[in-house]
Amino acid sequence: MPTIYSNAPLGNNPYQRMIYSRFDDYEVRVVRLNAFYAGELPAVREGDIYWIHWETVEFGSPKNEVPIAERFQKIDAGLSELKQQGVKIVWTVHNFHPHNSARDMEAIHEGRKILVQLADKIHVHTPYAEDLLANTYGIPAHKFVRVAHPSYLGVYEPLDATMARRDALPSADNRRFVHIGKVQENRGGQFMWKALKSLHLRDQSWELDISGAVIAGERRGQQAVREMSNVRFHDRYLPDDELRDIVASCHICVAPFSRILTSGSVNLALTFGLPVIGPNTQALVDHLPEQVRHFLYVDGNPRGMMFQMRKAIDLDDEDLLAMKATCINHAYEIRPEVQSEALKTALDVRVS
Numbered sequence: 130m131p132t133i134y135s136n137a138p139l140g141n142n143p144y145q146r147m148i149y150s151r152f153d154d155y156e157v158r159v160v161r162l163n164a165f166y167a168g169e170l171p172a173v174r175e176g177d178i179y180w181i182h183w184e185t186v187e188f189g190s191p192k193n194e195v196p197i198a199e200r201f202q203k204i205d206a207g208l209s210e211l212k213q214q215g216v217k218i219v220w221t222v223h224n225f226h227p228h229n230s231a232r233d234m235e236a237i238h239e240g241r242k243i244l245v246q247l248a249d250k251i252h253v254h255t256p257y258a259e260d261l262l263a264n265t266y267g268i269p270a271h272k273f274v275r276v277a278h279p280s281y282l283g284v285y286e287p288l289d290a291t292m293a294r295r296d297a298l299p300s301a302d303n304r305r306f307v308h309i310g311k312v313q314e315n316r317g318g319q320f321m322w323k324a325l326k327s328l329h330l331r332d333q334s335w336e337l338d339i340s341g342a343v344i345a346g347e348r349r350g351q352q353a354v355r356e357m358s359n360v361r362f363h364d365r366y367l368p369d370d371e372l373r374d375i376v377a378s379c380h381i382c383v384a385p386f387s388r389i390l391t392s393g394s395v396n397l398a399l400t401f402g403l404p405v406i407g408p409n410t411q412a413l414v415d416h417l418p419e420q421v422r423h424f425l426y427v428d429g430n431p432r433g434m435m436f437q438m439r440k441a442i443d444l445d446d447e448d449l450l451a452m453k454a455t456c457i458n459h460a461y462e463i464r465p466e467v468q469s470e471a472l473k474t475a476l477d478v479r480v481s
Contacts, residue, residue: 134180136179148468151473175214281400308382
């Protein structure tokens, strides 16, 4: 049986399980990039895949004790050796900038130059990502595989259960918003507090669930929001069933994500039929069906976010229900098995 060697733990994030779901002839194992520092190459065979995800974590860590030149020399040598043994190198690009600015962006660029040279295929999720990577690193078009980030249909509940949600809005006295995932630097924490405080002064007929922890660097300015009775901070990683129930009970997702390339949170919102309020950047636009791009604001303008939330509060339920159906239909088109099959075809993998 051929093997996919992933540098990233399979862990709680379902992304890898989703995109590997049609690679059922492959065993999936984790071999971190740091294994190359000691020359510990896996026992590979021709036709195996070494698949790289979230390279910013390894390349940009300021805590790595191995000198950067030695790190990259050994990663280069290790990946080159795998290629010589017939292994296909695949790199999925999740972010351009790391989640927080403490990571070493210069080192990330240097590490990516190795991947640009050695990767057989570079997987991106959006046209914007392809253009950005091509222009930044001079990547030729033939190296790119563009397959959108899958929706989460069938992951948090049976597919039929989610599809049935198209027919009704969640019952609630007020318009219900949700922020999905951690509140961290690239996801607009301090920006969001400003927008919420401004909204609270004008309208209080809304509720918001913040369904994740707030990292230390984004806590400044949050106290006034924590004192609002209509805002619920969950302050922890939420198990799948709790996250599902929160998202499914809401009407709109707020995604003030100022520095993203790909957003699983946005795709999770769309899966449960939630239109998205976020900055009008091409990175976000590429994730959204054209019919539900009504709630985008000028990037960096908290009043713009506030006004879009007010617009969502005032939206007729009939119009919101039509948007919900559009979102779920879009999620069906990019459900995990479809995207995994598209990736398998694009990578032209051979099963022995």
